[in-house]
Amino acid sequence: xxxxxxxxxxxxxxxxxxxxxxxxxxxxxxxxxxxxxxxxxxxxxxxxxxxxxxxxxxxxxxxxxxxxxxxxxxxxxxxxxxxxxxxxxxxxxxxxxxxxxxxxxxxxxxxxxxxxxxxxxxxxxxxxxxxxxxxxxxxxxxxxxxxxxxxxxxxxxxxxxxxxxxxxxxxxxxxxxxxxxxxxxxxxxxxxxxxxxxxxxxxxxxxxxxxxxxxxxxxxxxxxxxxxxxxxxxxxxxxxxxxxxxxxxxxxxxxxxxxxxxxxxxxxxxxxxxxxxxxxxxxxxxxxxxxxxxxxxxxxxxxxxxxxxxxxxxxx
Amino acid sequence: xxxxxxxxxxxxxxxxxxxxxxxxxxxxxxxxxxxxxxxxxxxxxxxxxxxxxxxxxxxxxxxxxxxxxxxxxxxxxxxxxxxxxxxxxxxxxxxxxxxxxxxxxxxxxxxxxxxxxxxxxxxxxxxxxxxxxxxxxxxxxxxxxxxxxxxxxxxxxxxxxxxxxxxxxxxxxxxxxxxxxxxxxxxxxxxxxxxxxxxxxxxxxxxxxxxxxxxxxxxxxxxxxxxxxxxxxxxxxxxxxxxxxxxxxxxxxxxxxxxxxxxxxxxxxxxxxxxxxxxxxxxxxxxxxxxxxxxxxxxxxxxxxxxxxxxxxxxxxxxxxxxxxxxxxxxxxxxxxxxxxxxxxxxxxxxxxxxxxxxxxxxxxxxxxxxxxxxxxxxxxxxxxx
Numbered sequence: 001x002x003x004x005x006x007x008x009x010x011x012x013x014x015x016x017x018x019x020x021x022x023x024x025x026x027x028x029x030x031x032x033x034x035x036x037x038x039x040x041x042x043x044x045x046x047x048x049x050x051x052x053x054x055x056x057x058x059x060x061x062x063x064x065x066x067x068x069x070x071x072x073x074x075x076x077x078x079x080x081x082x083x084x085x086x087x088x089x090x091x092x093x094x095x096x097x098x099x100x101x102x103x104x105x106x107x108x109x110x111x112x113x114x115x116x117x118x119x120x121x122x123x124x125x126x127x128x129x130x131x132x133x134x135x136x137x138x139x140x141x142x143x144x145x146x147x148x149x150x151x152x153x154x155x156x157x158x159x160x161x162x163x164x165x166x167x168x169x170x171x172x173x174x175x176x177x178x179x180x181x182x183x184x185x186x187x188x189x190x191x192x193x194x195x196x197x198x199x200x201x202x203x204x205x206x207x208x209x210x211x212x213x214x215x216x217x218x219x220x221x222x223x224x225x226x227x228x229x230x231x232x233x234x235x236x237x238x239x240x241x242x243x244x245x246x247x248x249x250x251x252x253x254x255x256x257x258x259x260x261x262x263x264x265x266x267x268x269x270x271x272x273x274x275x276x277x278x279x280x281x282x283x284x285x286x287x288x289x290x291x292x293x294x295x296x297x298x299x300x301x302x303x304x305x306x307x308x309x310x311x312x313x314x315x316x
Numbered sequence: 317x318x319x320x321x322x323x324x325x326x327x328x329x330x331x332x333x334x335x336x337x338x339x340x341x342x343x344x345x346x347x348x349x350x351x352x353x354x355x356x357x358x359x360x361x362x363x364x365x366x367x368x369x370x371x372x373x374x375x376x377x378x379x380x381x382x383x384x385x386x387x388x389x390x391x392x393x394x395x396x397x398x399x400x401x402x403x404x405x406x407x408x409x410x411x412x413x414x415x416x417x418x419x420x421x422x423x424x425x426x427x428x429x430x431x432x433x434x435x436x437x438x439x440x441x442x443x444x445x446x447x448x449x450x451x452x453x454x455x456x457x458x459x460x461x462x463x464x465x466x467x468x469x470x471x472x473x474x475x476x477x478x479x480x481x482x483x484x485x486x487x488x489x490x491x492x493x494x495x496x497x498x499x500x501x502x503x504x505x506x507x508x509x510x511x512x513x514x515x516x517x518x519x520x521x522x523x524x525x526x527x528x529x530x531x532x533x534x535x536x537x538x539x540x541x542x543x544x545x546x547x548x549x550x551x552x553x554x555x556x557x558x559x560x561x562x563x564x565x566x567x568x569x570x571x572x573x574x575x576x577x578x579x580x581x582x583x584x585x586x587x588x589x590x591x592x593x594x595x596x597x598x599x600x601x602x603x604x605x606x607x608x609x610x611x612x613x614x615x616x617x618x619x620x621x622x623x624x625x626x627x628x629x630x631x632x633x634x635x636x637x638x639x640x641x642x643x644x645x646x647x648x649x650x651x652x653x654x655x656x657x658x659x660x661x662x663x664x665x666x667x668x669x670x671x672x673x674x675x676x677x678x679x680x681x682x683x684x685x686x687x688x689x690x691x692x693x694x695x696x697x698x699x700x701x702x
Contacts, residue, residue, distance in 0.1 A: 026403060027399040027402070027403065028396055028399040028400035028402075028403050031392070031395055031396040031399050032396055035392045035393075035396065038392070127481075135481075135483070136481065136482050136483045136510075137415075137439060137441065137483035137487075138415075138416065138483075140419055140441045140442065140445065141445055154427075225392075229391050229392060229395070229420050230419075230420060230423060231391060231416060231419045231420050233415075233416050235416075236391060236416055241390070273393075273396070277386075281349070281384075281386055282349050282350050282386055283350070
């Protein structure tokens with residue numbers, strides 16, 4: 001317990017003091033860190049559904065887009081405070097995920113494809129419902145994120161502090177669910193869903209809860225991104241990038257661990273943008289692809305389990 | 317504190333931040349070279365690179381050094397690109413392509429107080445935001461004026477407009493409808509989904525219901541080809557087919573010249589390109605020297621947006637210290653003939669004189685047919701590809 005508290009203290013110290021102090025003056029680096037945390041947030045939500053719910057989703061861009069649009073529209077049209085609009089963005093994505101509950105009857109690739117189809121449906125709705133969403137023209141001048149402490153609204157540091165707080169909140173929720181008796185039941189379901197049903201576990205309810213929770217988390221990150229970028233259009237908000245990159249990041253970092261997806265997202269994004277892009281300005285993504293293949297072949301559990309094993313070996 | 321300096325020094329090296337030679341003025345180009353906007357971004361960037369070459373050869377006193385960041389057609393990376401180049405000391409940006417990418421990038425530049433000049437945005441939404449440092453050299457109104465000018469020069473009174481539901485294409489189609497109806501034309505509208513590939517039902521309606529004399533298409537490359545293929549099969553009784561952007565281009569003439577024969581489209585340059593002005597000849601020579609090929613209209617746009625920016629920077633330098641606010645003020649004073657016509661910005665920093673020219677595919681070539689004073693060959697009318 002003490003070790004865990006110590007680890008958290010170090011992480012919080014690094015995230016809330018060290019990063020703003022060291023990099024705060026460099027807007028470029030801060031914007032890369034914020035973008036990596038946005039991907040990390042989606043990767044965490046995706047991994048929660050996969051790791052605890054046992055469902056592989058290709059449709060998280062639907063939750064991201066809905067959260068973004070709900071928050072942006074409430075802020076623009078109803079003058080909602082940004083904090084409240086972002087929470088509503090999460091709730092909007094959660095409500096949308098209710099429509100996806102029938103897909104829980106499906107398993108494996110069928111679930112993945114069905115949820116992908118939902119993502120396309122919501123993209124088309126956002127495109128065609130012009131009176132509300134302004135169609136393909138999208139929404140511009142979306143109100144910026146609020147000020148945090150003495151950092152002004154929309155500044156890099158205030159945006160960073162908001163997204164890092166969101167991501168840490170997600171980790172705490174994820175951890176709480178994983179360590180609760182719900183988490184135990186979910187893990188048992190992975191071994192044998194029929195057996196857990198026999199002992200009275202409502203597996204459908206638990207899977208539904210994971211889907212709703214994952215959708216809400218993704219929606220809030222989508223809402224954050226809308227207020228950070230200040231622009232939305234259907235192809236961007238519901239784009240495949242919001243599922244492909246987070247999946248790559250989660251698998252790279254270790255999607256069976258809680259911190260893995262976040263670490264994967266930050267490492268993948270920053271290394272790609274700061275290192276590979278400088279070496280290969282175009283086509284640098286190919287290096288990431290190769291590293292991902294190597295990682296899957298030699299450490300299928302991802303980066304974090306690999307580092308943990310190495311650290312333990314050194315300690316021994 | 318040494319270790320903080322060490323980490324910062326490492327990151328500075330990783331970011332590629334370095335001090336430029338004193339005589340060089342750093343200008344940034346935040347542009348999509350990969351991703352969905354790669355083709356248009358690359359063409360524009362070639363024009364930008366040519367402008368740097370020509371300016372450095374001809375100015376004599378000042379040297380521009382271009383720093384380019386590929387924003388991968390991504391809004392977040394476009395913001396990061398602007399901020400990266402600002403940290404490297406650029407004094408202005410010669411901008412990107414696509415509303416979704418330019419909008420956040422231009423806002424980021426505006427927050428930094430750095431000028432951002434572009435030819436890659438048709439939507440008025442960014443201009444309407446009132447950003448002080450954002451300048452646009454081309455606009456959709458220039459396309460409307462050109463298509464309208466051509467239509468008015470033809471002997472016709474009825475028009476069918478087929479248009480993609482995308483923002484730029486539908487906006488242009490509706491503007492044309494309003495203008496044409498205002499001058500007594502009979503106009504019928506046919507919207508199609510951007511993913512549509514089968515246009516026979518629409519062409520059938522035009523053939524049987526509309527019976528219009530002119531068919532106007534507001535779409536993109538594949539839309540034109542699919543619509544004209546359907547029209548070649550059904551042969552509606554139109555006298556001419558007029559496209560908007562991306563139809564009267566060198567790649568379309570090279571690859572689809574036969575299918576597109578006699579169709580009209582906006583174009584700033586004939587194909588093979590003919591430049592009559594001195595500036596045009598210098599541009600074409602330098603473009604050929606760098607890229608060993610002929611320039612297209614996007615390269616011309618990239619060249620013009622960059623050249624007027626570099627000239628504004630040079631004027632500020634000639635007067636004294638180089639400050640972004642002074643570059644903004646000098647850009648606002650721009651008023652000169654360029655490769656794409658006169659450039660003079662209005663109070664919203666939008667080029668008030670931008671008008672496209674109209675070209676026509678004629679047996680594998682593209683000739684300019686409108687306006688009369690820019691025409692390189694007589695138009696063929698009536699004329700359809702079948």
